[in-house]
Amino acid sequence: MQGSPTTGQLKVLRTRVYRGPNIWAYDQAIHLLVDLGELEAFPTDKLPGFTDRLMEWLPGLEHHTCSRGHRGGFVERLREGTWLGHVTEHVALQLQQEAGHDMRRGKTRGESGRPGVYNVIFDYFDERVGVSAGELAVRIVNELLVSTAEFEFQDELDRFLRAAGRKAFGPSTAAIIDEAVSRDIPWHRLNQYSLVQLGQGVHAQRIRATMTSRTSALAVDIAGDKNLTATLLGSAGLPVPKAITVRTAEDAAEAATKIGYPVVIKPLDGNHGRGVILGLASEDEVREAFPLAADQSRRGVVQVESFITGRDYRCLIIGGRMAAIAERVPAHVIGDGEHTIEELVDTTNADPRRGIGHEKVLTRIVVDDAAVELVREQGYAMSDVAPQDEMVKLALTGNMSTGGISIDRTFDAHPDNVEIAEEAAQLIGLDVAGIDFICPDITAPVRETGGAICEVNAAPGFRMHTHPTVGEPQFIAKPVVDLLFPPGSPSRVPVVAVTGTNGKTTTSRMLAHIMKSLGRKVGMTSTDGVVIDERLVIKADASGPRSARMVLQNPRVDFAVLEVARGGILREGLGYDRNDIAIVTNIAPDHLGMHGIDTLEQLARVKAVIVEAVPRDGYAVLNADDALVRAMRRRCSGTIVWFSMEPPGSRVREFIDEKCRRGARAVVLEPSDRGEMIVLKQGRRSMPLAWTHLLPSTFGGTARMNVANALAAAGAAFAAGAPLHDIRQGLRTFTTSYYLSPGRLNRVEVNHAEVFVDYCHNPPGMHRLGEFVQGYVDQRQGAAEHRISRIGMVGAAGDRRDDDIRELGRAAAQYFDVLVLREDDNLRRRAPGVAAALVEEGVREAMADGARCRQVLTVLNELEATRHAVHLANPGDLVMLCVDQHGAVLAELESFTHQANAGARTDDEQPGDPDLDPQQLATEATEASAVEDTEWREVVDAQPVGAKLVE
Structure with a gap:
């Protein structure tokens, strides 16, 4: 077909978010099912001007390697001709790059039997940003095909970036998460803000920005009361300014006279420098400033304290030790003799590092009445041109949230000052504290130069240290994660995933019963509900990813057994990043003809996701009697544990015996005159476990399905490190009573x-x-x-x-x-x-x-x-x-x-x-x-x- 379509549109038939390994990807991903319609006949080389306009809008696509493996590979594909589903994938990835999420992996595959329909898969970090990127990518592709008056690319991009910034973690939370990821510590966002769980089960810790599970609520309350903080520090002999708390403007004026001018007025329980007014030199100024401070105080209480002159330093103390020091410089502009102060502010705010609030490493300067007044006090109006190299302040406090900048001083501080800051944090009781020093120079002892501690902050921001405007960034997330997870301590609980067509619920219960006998607090999901330490907490079909996440978030769980159904895998993926042990009982005709799964081979690929989620040091317990399950060994990065009901001499047993001679593990049946013995094999060793006819769940050996389930459970327990005696005892005491196995025989x-x-x-x-x-x-x-x-x-x-x-x-x-x-x-x-x-x-x-x-x-x-x-x-x-x-x-x-x-x-x-x-x-x-x-x-x-x- 020649020419180009005039009305063709890319249509999204379905959007799906995978929250863990899935049938398309080893990691979480967004999946768009798109229909090209008549555009199937128009690859990009048949769309005049398409590639040039796309590159003009998103020049970052030049860096995409695509399948070529080198920079510019995707652009080559565009000019040679590729389909618009593939273009959508790369645009969605690039949009996330623009939002600061380093996403690079994706794929596009045609839908079998449906010409023009494509599966577009791409990585994401925040699912809301990922979904928005996919939606905007489709709109961009359609706009490049047929322009519309209501679509303005830059406006749409800005709107997307602002929304992404609102949904993104702040710099402090992001730094801690990055450090956790580098240590293979799993994390999960618990709300739309900054509440995050690190680790699983009994090892889980929580953070909210820089407040951790170990932060004392009492210490936070003390730090929030500036008068009490000053009193405690002063009683310990630490340098603090004189301070008096007041509730009225008259009391404030009286307190200022008593302390001596100049003074500082601040809200007693404020933060981020809001409502802090410095250098007040008269009663009138104090009365005028009082309402501004009182407005920022939750309790209406204001503190008047002596004005300490000098530079503003933030000392970050983590776990009682100094981690970083930054000098905070108030929001300002430097005159150039050409532009007005207002124009210089606009130029400064145009810096891509500056954003609204805490969304970026620097905050835009806000020109409010207080800023205009401060400029006037320096002898200028906003429309004036400041002389060359003249510094014009727009705020008195050096807080980053008011547009200030930071200079790293971590290695410049005098040891006495470091000791004072560390002692202050310990006196208040904070595990992570920001100690604010005002002193002439942090390199000299404050006791000699006249400096003082003006505030102690709970949950201090990290961005002035991780992204200083001047100086080297400090990797301060490491000591925070060290506090929560000391080196060598675990962050994960063992996770066993069980799937198959039949037997997975009983196998899960058998394994949970064995591990319970070892004293483990087992969290289990199944089609009957969620069980935490033998207590049924939710009664429902709980074999999906949301139930799995619920178990891994529970602080009592130290061992997880998760039944995994094919519906949950197709809908959301596994819901977690990996399982230490995977059990696949069998693959048989069930649920075929549903949701695109029409053959046993397709069903096996879905079930194999849990095998692919096994790490190198993990295990897959596979039914050797089932050819489709047996083939899953090729998808496993870990060690295989085989189980089989076949007798010695059969082809399957010969296969297993050959593997065992090479060091593999297996659980098999050995017949004798006295009955069948379950035997664990490792290498050339054979370890008798139990007679099948003596296991209550087998009804004298006649319930062959439960014999197979017992083999699978024993193999998984052995892989999990359970002693043989405890495995044996667990199988001997597991019955099919309603209490241990409801609804199963x-x-x-x-x-x-x-x-x-x-x-x-x-x-x-x-x-x-x-x-x-x-x-x-x-x-x-x-x-x-x-x-x-x-x-x-x-x-x-x-x-x-x-x-x-x-x-x-x-x-x-x-x-x-x-x-x-x-x-x-x-x-x-x-x-x-x-x-x-x-x-x-x-x-x-x-x-x-x-x-x-x-x-x-x-x-x-x-x-x-x-x-x-x-x-x-x-x-x-x-x-x-x-x-x-x-x-x-x-x-x-x-x-x-x-x-x-x-x-x-x-x-x-x-x-x-x-x-x-x-x-x-x-x-x-x-x-x-x-x-x-x-x-x-x-x-x-x-x-x-x-x-x-x-x-």
Whole structure:
């Protein structure tokens, strides 16, 4: 196609923010799904003038290397011809560069099967700035295609930069975060301001600007009361000015006379130099200045103190030791004999280092009434031209927040002055303190030259030290981080991520149980909720990234076990930066046809994200029996721990044995005349762990899925450093009771029939559950007086494909004599009865082919279906209830026991468990369903799986 489009526009179909490793990148990233439409036929070389105008607007793109690997590589791609999705990626990165965020990595990939649709991925530091950069990048590209009157590039850029500045961390917070990142200390922003958590779990510390978790609230209060501060310092023999606190202008004039002129008036509890008036020489000046100071005092109290002449120095004390000293010079301009003072102010404020407030390393000078008056006192008006090299002050105080500049004096201070500053900080009790000296020269002892400490500041700003106007910057964030995390101390808790199609919840619980026996405070997420040290704190589907962050923020947690579902990975990524151990149980058909995941290979790539998040010193515990899981070893930077159910001599076991001979680790089964032994292998060593038939969770070895789960949990515990004895004891004491494993193979006896409650909801899980039913019944049949009937209750999630729902019915029909079909409370956008009808189709197809099932009934309500299934059972029969809301079902089963024993007891003596109150659990089930539905609705269509983000 020749020519260029006249109305073509780049459209954003979806924006997604990944807060951790994801299917596109190893780090957090922004993902835009964009549609080029007719622009697909117009790469940049077919758009006349496009590249030149883009480079005129954003010349920084010249530095982008792109895939060429050298400066100017992206410009080469532009002139040769590249598509506009790729251009959007680089523009978004450059906009973040303009905002001071050094983001360099991105990628653009076409959407499979959708011509003109592209996945644009790029790094971000602050997600709000990243999203804004992506939105503006799309607008810029569209404006370059078709100009509009309402779009002015410089105005849009300025608006973006101002917004980014408001959202960005201040210089002090940014310096501490940069230091933490350099030490591999994880951090998380807790609000939209400067409250930040450093570290995880029990190791977590918090900062707000330069105030830390170790800053004493009492010390902050003392430092905020300038009169009390002066009193305490003076009583310790430190040099301080004479001071009197007052509440009225008359009292201020009287105090000034008593102290002796000149004096200083300041708010008792002010900050940033606001309301401080210096050098007052008469009662009239004091009365006039009083309202200005009182207006900046939260309590209306003003301090009058003697005026100490000299230079203004800020001594930064961290952990009781001097870290940096800066001389603060008040806001001023230097005359050049040509320009007016007003023009010189404008020129000074044009310095790109100056911004509004604390957004940049310097603050713009504000010309207010006080500044105009000060200029007048120096003999000038703002419209006057000052002589060459004449300094004209625009503020009396040297605070950076009023437009002052700083000169580094760290290595110039006299030792006596350093000692005085350190003692002052210790007397007040601040871990990070700013000691303000007024003295003729910091290089001479203040006790001899007549200087004094005029203020002690809590949460002092760092930018005068990290970005001095004159002199070398000081790396003062290091001692702050040293205070919070002394060298050699940990900042992270061990994180174990568990994923797979089936078994991940039980594996997580087994591992948490083992680590609890070691005395660890385990934080765990699962589809049932968030558990902190065996306490269920949130009841909901908590297998997503937000729940993971909640656990890692909890100050009690010293070991994290996180169940990771594919929905959360697609929606937000992992939500944390890495996991020390990754467990992948299996990959089987479930959730296919949803959110762009149509094949097992694509599902495996999603699940493999946790394996890719394993560091070099970490471990991946992989199911060697599953070919797709086995292939994940190529994505792991750490050590592989294999587990397998295959017998010795099989191809998989030969593969594992070969790896072990080379030093690998594995957890396998070794059969013998006495049964199967779980064996840990490391190199050529074999360490017996436990007999499978003696583990309560395996029901004599018949629950093969729990044998596999035990192998995975043992491998992860071994990788985490747990002793063999504790792993063994943990597996021996883990049961499938409702208290340790709610909703996972819970056994209840009702009317002398054995009833099991399980969460099974997909065909592969149904086959594993059916094999357990077969083995368990065979084990019991010999001692039974009659043939044991198998009754099953089955339901399918409505968001599965029709064929998958039918397959669930076909699988269930192979193992049960009678099937009762139900539906979930959340129908997943299907009409009532539709999902159950699809299951019934599958059941009847299997029955026609000779399956075991002889009767199928449909009772849509879960609790009614539960009652129906139990009433069908005779004493000794087995009932398997595949449930959605296990709490409500267990409560209903408990009511059967109540009814059976009602005639023998009074109301006050009714047996049963208070934790299984039917009414309460029914309410909780409804609430949990609502939360799960909210999570599910947030998982919008996902992209096909792509390659990883690289430089």
